[in-house]
Amino acid sequence: MNQNxxxxxxxxxxxxxxxxxxAQDYRDGTVLMMAWMNYESIKKTLSTGEAHYWSRSRxxxxxxxxxxxxxxxVKELFYDCDGxxxxxxxxxxxxxxxxxxxxxxxxxxxxIYPQSNFLNSYSCSKRGQ
Amino acid sequence: MNQNxxxxxxxxxxxxxxxxxxAQDYRDGTVLMMAWMNYESIKKTLSTGEAHYWSRSRxxxxxxxxxxxxxxxVKELFYDCDGxxxxxxxxxxxxxxxxxxxxxxxxxxxxIYPQSNFLNSYSCSKRGQ
Numbered sequence: 398m399n400q401n402x403x404x405x406x407x408x409x410x411x412x413x414x415x416x417x418x419x420a421q422d423y424r425d426g427t428v429l430m431m432a433w434m435n436y437e438s439i440k441k442t443l444s445t446g447e448a449h450y451w452s453r454s455r456x457x458x459x460x461x462x463x464x465x466x467x468x469x470x471v472k473e474l475f476y477d478c479d480g481x482x483x484x485x486x487x488x489x490x491x492x493x494x495x496x497x498x499x500x501x502x503x504x505x506x507x508x509i510y511p512q513s514n515f516l517n518s519y520s521c522s523k524r525g526q
Numbered sequence: 527m528n529q530n531x532x533x534x535x536x537x538x539x540x541x542x543x544x545x546x547x548x549a550q551d552y553r554d555g556t557v558l559m560m561a562w563m564n565y566e567s568i569k570k571t572l573s574t575g576e577a578h579y580w581s582r583s584r585x586x587x588x589x590x591x592x593x594x595x596x597x598x599x600v601k602e603l604f605y606d607c608d609g610x611x612x613x614x615x616x617x618x619x620x621x622x623x624x625x626x627x628x629x630x631x632x633x634x635x636x637x638i639y640p641q642s643n644f645l646n647s648y649s650c651s652k653r654g655q
Contacts, residue, residue: 426557428550445640474638476636
């Protein structure tokens with residue numbers, strides 16, 4: 398095996414042979430999306446310099462942006478301390494990562510209710526039942 | 527049910543009842559770690575304003591930083607377009623997210639070999655076998 402690929406052997410793929418991969422804009426740090434990679438998609442990403450994932454819905458290698466043109470040129474690639482997640486810092490072509498046309502897939506914001514606010518709203522809801 | 531928690535019903539938990547959660551520094555966008563949440567840990571995170579995960583190794587609710595002091599105060603919480611990943615923007619107390627003492631868990635950088643460089647290094651390796 399190519400010595401340069403030995404690090405892949407350290408990764409902890411799940412029972413489907415997949416590992417989560419976070420794509421982050423290399424310019425401003427925006428988290429763009431999270432998808433899944435397998436061994437083949439990691440090798441393709443390294444050899445082409447463009448993000449390849451494994452499409453769980455289509456059960457096939459997915460060259461991100463092959464159809465839309467919104468490819469991701471990989472500037473840096475990291476794996477985490479326990480080898481079960483990958484982080485890609487990418488140049489997102491078209492500045493659109495999401496299939497909805499949004500820049501980032503993370504556009505659904507949720508309100509946080511620390512301490513008493515949460516309990517109050519929960520109590521109100523319970524009383525309203 | 528509290529109307530404020532209805533969004534959780536939209537999430538796609540995996541067969542273990544878990545969903546990946548990315549923690550990102552809310553100040554400079556550094557991706558700090560990726561861990562897993564279940565329904566209970568999401569509710570705890572919302573009610574306390576501090577990140578709670580599900581520890582897969584210990585099979586228990588994990589209040590991040592309860593032992594080390596490196597808690598994560600959640601500033602913003604998002605879920606993605608298809609409801610299968612969460613993003614937390616956090617104030618990382620102590621500026622250390624990783625159990626190794628590193629700021630971020632993503633400290634292992636991998637070299638990328640686009641196009642001919644990759645093929646050349648692969649060929650060299652093959653020849654050396």
